[in-house]
Amino acid sequence: MVLETLKKLFTPVESLDADxxxxxxxxxxxxxxxxxxxxxPGEYEEAHIPGAKLIPIAQLPERMSELDPEKxxxxx
Amino acid sequence: MGxxxxxxxxxxxxNMDMVRGDETPIEIIRLAYGMEDSLxxxxxxxxxxxxxxxxAHLLEMLIGAEDKHxxxxxxxxxxxxxxxxxxxxxxxxxxxxxxxxxxDSDLFIKQNEKFLNDVPSVLDLSMMLExxxxxxxxxxxxxxxxxxxKDVLHKIGDEEKSHLAALDKLRDKKT
Numbered sequence: 001m002v003l004e005t006l007k008k009l010f011t012p013v014e015s016l017d018a019d020x021x022x023x024x025x026x027x028x029x030x031x032x033x034x035x036x037x038x039x040x041p042g043e044y045e046e047a048h049i050p051g052a053k054l055i056p057i058a059q060l061p062e063r064m065s066e067l068d069p070e071k072x073x074x075x076x
Numbered sequence: 077m078g079x080x081x082x083x084x085x086x087x088x089x090x091n092m093d094m095v096r097g098d099e100t101p102i103e104i105i106r107l108a109y110g111m112e113d114s115l116x117x118x119x120x121x122x123x124x125x126x127x128x129x130x131x132a133h134l135l136e137m138l139i140g141a142e143d144k145h146x147x148x149x150x151x152x153x154x155x156x157x158x159x160x161x162x163x164x165x166x167x168x169x170x171x172x173x174x175x176x177x178x179x180d181s182d183l184f185i186k187q188n189e190k191f192l193n194d195v196p197s198v199l200d201l202s203m204m205l206e207x208x209x210x211x212x213x214x215x216x217x218x219x220x221x222x223x224x225x226k227d228v229l230h231k232i233g234d235e236e237k238s239h240l241a242a243l244d245k246l247r248d249k250k251t
Contacts, residue, residue: 022081026241030214031230047083050207051214051233054088076079 021074025049034067036075049076082203082240084211091178091212097219101156101228104216108232109149110170111177115205116142118181122192131195138202141239148235152228177208199247206243210236 016024025035030051037044037052044054055063067073094107116139123135150163160166175181191197210233217229 018079018081021079025081026237029230030233030237031217031227041087045085045087047079047085048211049079050082050084050211051217053218 016074021076024074032071034071034073036067036073038075052076082207082210084207086208086211088215091174092215092219094174094178095216095219097221099220099225100222101224102153102160104220104225104228105149105153105156106166106170108213109146109153109166111175111209112142112145112149113167113170114175114181115209116146118175118184121181121185122198125192128194131193131198134195134198138198141242145235145239149232152231156224156228175205176212177205178212179205179208196247196251199243199250203240203243203247206236206240210240 024033035049035052037048037054038057038060039054040056041054044052048054053066055066095104099107119135119138119142123132123139126132126135150166153166154160161169175184185192188201191201213229213233213236217226217233220226220229
């Protein structure tokens with residue numbers, strides 16, 4: 001079940017470099033995508049991309065419902 | 077983090093006690109208006125302290141940008157409540173105690189005294205404040221349980237992004 005949801009959320013998977021991500025964030029309206037920070041809270045606190053949603057990777061399986069499956073998810 | 081774009085700092089909970097999560101769009105617009113107003117007030121008080129004409133000019137531009145944001149917010153409020161209150165009544169209802177990003181204005185001046193004396197430092201500071209503001213508005217959006225309030229916060233976030241892009245270009249020119 002979780003795997004299926006994960007597949008739905010992360011398929012197709014594309015990789016963006018920093019410049020491509022900057023361009024994506026500049027070109028897309030807020031609310032049209034989810035920026036997902038899967039690092040640890042301490043790393044998020046030190047620096048994060050504005051508006052990133054923090055869900056440490058270990059918590060991702062039980063917190064999948066917090067992600068909108070209709071929107072692209074950009075994880076870092 | 078191998079990221080060279082905008083970076084916000086602080087824990088997820090930073091300044092989140094400013095919202096409950098059940099605010100109406102109008103309540104959020106008032107909150108944002110107060111923060112924009114307070115940031116404009118901060119730039120004004122820095123402006124009164126400087127003898128540097130280039131810095132005074134930059135501060136005038138920054139004050140103008142905050143005034144534009146306020147106008148945008150007032151119009152957003154009017155679009156949601158066409159028969160709503162006048163600008164004066166609207167302004168009387170806001171509480172401009174906290175600057176954008178959640179900073180206390182007086183405390184912020186005290187803590188950043190040495191960064192308020194030249195154009196590059198003030199531009200850096202302004203970018204930092206606006207980045208924190210963008211992050212805070214988007215965290216508010218994530219916390220909000222009201223779809224319309226989320227939409228309003230995303231629109232405000234888009235405004236902040238445009239402002240940050242303009243500041244970034246200006247910083248490239250000035251440094």
